[in-house]
Amino acid sequence: MSTAPQAAAVRYLAEHGYEQTTAGALADAIGMSRSTFFRRFGSKEDVVFADHDLALSRLQSQLLSSDRPAYDAIAIGTLEVTHLLTRDPNAARLRSDLLRSTPSLRERELVITHRYERVFGEYLSRTAAPGTPDWAPIALAAAVVAVHNAALRRWLRQNDSRAFGALERELTDLMARFSPWFGGEDRASRVVVAAFDASTSPDEVLRAVAAQLG
Amino acid sequence: MSTAPQAAAVRYLAEHGYEQTTAGALADAIGMSRSTFFRRFGSKEDVVFADHDLALSRLQSQLLSSDRPAYDAIAIGTLEVTHLLTRDPNAARLRSDLLRSTPSLRERELVITHRYERVFGEYLSRTAAPGTPDWAPIALAAAVVAVHNAALRRWLRQNDSRAFGALERELTDLMARFSPWFGGEDRASRVVVAAFDASTSPDEVLRAVAAQLG
């Protein structure tokens, strides 16, 4: 049952309260000495967010090796992180409860989250089209992470896996708004110029324009 | 010289190192007891970010009372925060040095920064056009704060006040990308339909179209 000590720690904290649990008591509860606990996890806070280390390195290598267009790679990477973090719904819920009841952990979460922002930001400025202003990858990375977090929270509130489909649509919509800098459907900057012979019938004109607007 | 104890604290920390300074020594240095120090500032970290409390409440009341369109209110609010934070260039630089040399303070800064994100997010979802999806204000708020932070860093690196002009342009560009949800120049979704008499000269057509594209 308690395979990973990290998962056991989160369960214990969720049940007994974060502030109420001393580091010594927590270490005891998951079967190791106080010394070993700090050596392994660094701090009482970090034990809660240990998963993110894995997710983050996965994301990083995935973005590094991806040859897809940016709007695809971002969506895929984000969704993979989400899946990893919600793989064990029970544990995810437990951690969510723990966070909800512990302000200091929510603050810590912001710090962790910012690492994703950095990874996305670096990837985006690396793959941005020439002429992209400096602020664009920064803004987009922050927006991507914010949308991802919101989706995660949504999923946590109502255990509905459709939340992930919605997330995917939100991300592509978001990225399209930064066209043409990061590829994507370049709807916004596309210009349709139509020239017809004066004798063309209104119907034909309409059909042709509609086809372009597709 | 050391009018505000808070400014004196930042200076002392910047000169002697954050980790190397104990709370007691810092309290002594700015002329108060350890007890009073914690009572007044809450913690060693918070004394560094005391300015943000003022900036944040100003921003909040400014956004609450503003009757301008969102893209204006956001830009004005952001710029006011920036001005407040850089009012004393000397102090700003000192704090910047302190942050640069202290990882734990940079993490704390992320937490502070997130409060701005919340304020912007709430303002944006309050003023969003009907039908705006939930993720839009979240994404835009994160992007606005990220761009603002980047501008602040830019200004810190090279003490060039033109950085603020650039910031203003970046913000309006950013917000326009979320049209039409938050007002702004609705370039992206504007459609120009031109119909000309068949006898119109090419020049006239061009001029008319150019005028619309403005």
Added chain:
DNA sequence: AAGATCTTGGTACTGAGTCTCACTTTCTGT
């Protein structure tokens, strides 16, 4: 002036995180 309220300083305490040292387990080469 006398009492009520607020602020300050001092002291003791809790608990996180670090450091060091002794001990045990696991790996490695022969």
Added chain:
DNA sequence: ACAGAAAGTGAGACTCAGTACCAAGATCTT
């Protein structure tokens, strides 16, 4: 299989941030 190296573990002492409490002084009120 065995000796020695390397890595991991546990125990205790220590530093320091932050809290709780109490006593003394300052400020306000009437």
